[in-house]
Amino acid sequence: MSLAHVRIADIAQHDGQTVTLAGWLYNLRKSGKICFPILRDGSGIIQCVAVKANLPEETFEALKNLTQESSVKITGKVRAEQRATGGFELDVESCEILQRVPEETPYPITPKDHGIDFLMDHRHLWLRSRRQFAIGKVRHEVIKATRDYFDENGFTLVDCPIFTPAACEGTTTLFEVDYFEDEKVYLTQSGQLYNEANAMAFGKVYCFGPTFRAEKSKTRRHLTEFWMVEPEMAYATLEDVKELAEGLVCFIVQRVLANRRTELAILERDVSKLEAITGPFPRISYDEAVKILQRKGSEIEWGSDFGGTDETLLAEEFDRPVLVEKYPAQVKAFYFQPDSERPELALGVDMLAPEGYGEIIGGGQRIHDYDLLLKRIEEHHLPKEAFDWYLDLRRFGSVPHAGFGMGIERCVAWMCGLEHIRETIAYPRMLYRTRP
RNA sequence: UCCUCGGUAGCUCAAUGGUAGAGCAUUCGGCUGUUAACCGAAGGGUUGUAGGUUCGAAUCCUACCCGGGGAGCCA
Missing domain, CATH: 3.30.930.10 (Bira Bifunctional Protein; Domain 2)
Structure with a gap:
């Protein structure tokens, strides 16, 4: 089976290449002119890096304002990175948002603590x-x-x-x-x-x-x-x-x-x-x-x-x-x-x-x-x-x-x-x- | 089925008979290396439901509903 996109689990095989990942936004950290979308694709998790100066205005804004668990395809260059937990990061070049989770109905499971009853209801x-x-x-x-x-x-x-x-x-x-x-x-x-x-x-x-x-x-x-x-x-x-x-x-x-x-x-x-x-x-x-x-x-x-x-x-x-x-x-x-x-x-x-x-x-x-x-x-x-x-x-x-x-x-x-x-x-x- | 603990903001919890609050999430603003990021501000409540005690109940009492932990049950 071949897919147009690369699985995060196989990312090590693509060091230095430009690839497209297809997944969901696991978390997002931003800091003014740089932001870090964390992407999850069912095979693994990887941190992407989006720098405002290197991207079209609308691409950077779209990424910066992305909501948790929105579905998104991100294209960028794979780079080995000591600081990253998986050993690799993706320098974002472009992205395609398939479905953006609206702010009014945010994804209920946040990165903080939840009780078992709530989690089981949202199994x-x-x-x-x-x-x-x-x-x-x-x-x-x-x-x-x-x-x-x-x-x-x-x-x-x-x-x-x-x-x-x-x-x-x-x-x-x-x-x-x-x-x-x-x-x-x-x-x-x-x-x-x-x-x-x-x-x-x-x-x-x-x-x-x-x-x-x-x-x-x-x-x-x-x-x-x-x-x-x-x-x-x-x-x-x-x-x-x-x-x-x-x-x-x-x-x-x-x-x-x-x-x-x-x-x-x-x-x-x-x-x-x-x-x-x-x-x-x-x-x-x-x-x-x-x-x-x-x-x-x-x-x-x-x-x-x-x-x-x-x-x-x-x-x-x-x-x-x-x-x-x-x-x-x-x-x-x-x-x-x-x-x-x-x-x-x-x-x-x-x-x-x-x-x-x-x-x-x-x-x-x-x-x-x-x-x-x-x-x-x-x-x-x-x-x-x-x-x-x-x-x-x-x-x-x-x-x-x-x-x-x-x-x-x-x-x-x-x-x-x-x-x-x-x-x-x-x-x-x-x-x-x-x-x- | 029994014992036991609990139910308060979207979530996790505080408020021990006297003005319902914090952190996270959300919205707005700031930040070029963040790791559950951080800093500032705003909005957000029929305190599980019904009844009772009381001048006054999230808080005490009764019943019910829902859930956690344990027991029993269990190739």
């Missing part, structure tokens, strides 16, 4: 700011790395439906869709059941898409709509899942460190924390986790699941993600394969990110025996008819299989070192926020 504009831009780039890198990792390791992308007739876990956390005749349909909360079918067809598969949870969760690590990548492998066990999860996370961290240093710097991320993320990750059992938590003062009892505080307490024991495995079957979903030595345990594993970012991965080995799966469906009072096709997978060449799900937003929040998950997605959907 469609907030995305233009430097920090949100950096987060968006890291998110893109995380997703690209995730896809590359699976693609390069023999996985096939087979996406799963978003409208689903049956619940994985009961219906209380599902969004009901009132449209289809004859049956109730819900927005998916996981592609896993379909993934299992796909794995029997393709061997190793993954799906990647939005998932929906109707949980009344109001915390810094929950979204109502979030994106999840879910691999599933035939002829695989809990051990394979742990290995795959560790490999994926290391790969993502390396990619982000390799390609997004600039963005991490904008976010003031302590990169040494990410540089420490190398395999092997510590692996502990649920039993050991409970002992650690009790020693640290948690009131957790064996048999219950970890709360957010427990996850943080546990994670702070380690400087890299920790894998916690073999949970009591009672806290896990119906489809987990039981441990052969201790059937009260489920062959599930969670990966807890360091620095309090919580569970980023959850998965495990699935039940492959028909009779056991049917028993579990009945024990959980799930409608057997809805799982007929799922049970088919245990009738026709059933094999041990395993997989996991990774929440993209939690992973991005961790990479970026964010306080709140709401900044990791362009338009977050939360309990009390659905606009813009």
